[in-house]
Amino acid sequence: MRVLFVCLGNICRSPLAEGVVRARLAKAGIDHIELDSAGCGDWHVGQPPDRRTMAVAKARGIDLSALRARQVRVEDFHDFDLILCADRSNLAHLRRMAPPDARATVALLRDWAEGGDAGLEVPDPYSGGQEGFESVHDMLEAAAEAIVARLTSRPAGGG
Template sequence: MTTRILFVCLGNICRSPTAQGVVARMAAEAGVPVELDSAGTGGWHVGEPPDARATGEAAARGYDLSAQRARQVRAADFKAFDLILAMDRSNLATLERLRPPGTATPVRLLLDYADSSRDEVPDPYYEGGFDLVLDLVEDAARGLLREIAR
């Protein structure tokens, strides 16, 4: 059975496309069937590729984000996906406010699946830290894929 997962951050140009790219490659390598997408709770970057800094850091570790384009979360996502994973508590709260009545798709933090003591993936857009984002996302991706494979 294929698991459909949506990764969500604020603008969909740093953290959530990174998560999509990392999980896509790791799932393919592990033979875990997934359908993945990413989106932002805000619409400022709709149609844009991921941030060049995120793309560069990901490429240095062998992940390709080049085909991704930013989009905003939509109501239909709560029915189209089996799991929605937010990068931080703020986006988690926004997703719960956007949730259409009667939808039960689980919405969780990505780092719920990580061994890290952190619970949020920090936003590197202004402060940098794209390497830390990748470290955290890789950790969570391993845990996520272990759980899906069960």
């Protein structure tokens, strides 16, 4: 099973989602699920996550320092089983970009969370203050539990 998290620039929401879900998988001793993150835009390609993203993650025991931003590629629709988008704008962009023979399921990230999160977006904290990054981390932590539960209930390599 391979999962790609996507946001606009791949320096705030998607690397944090990757880190939070990776930490949950490690805590559960699950190593058959591969994770990555990417952005719809190319502005930050090669850069580490935003310093505020890294600070929030580090404060909660998650190290994002090895991550570097990359842009979504057409090959991702064949290389991944599931692509989870932070918001509807990213979701619409990926649905337009997807080749007709895409293997990946493309969905809104919070649609994979339990409870009343279906249809909700992960807001972009980039233009705001540190509290926005804290709030996004809390959302992603809540979603990660349900995402990991759903991913681990499916067979490895399943799509």
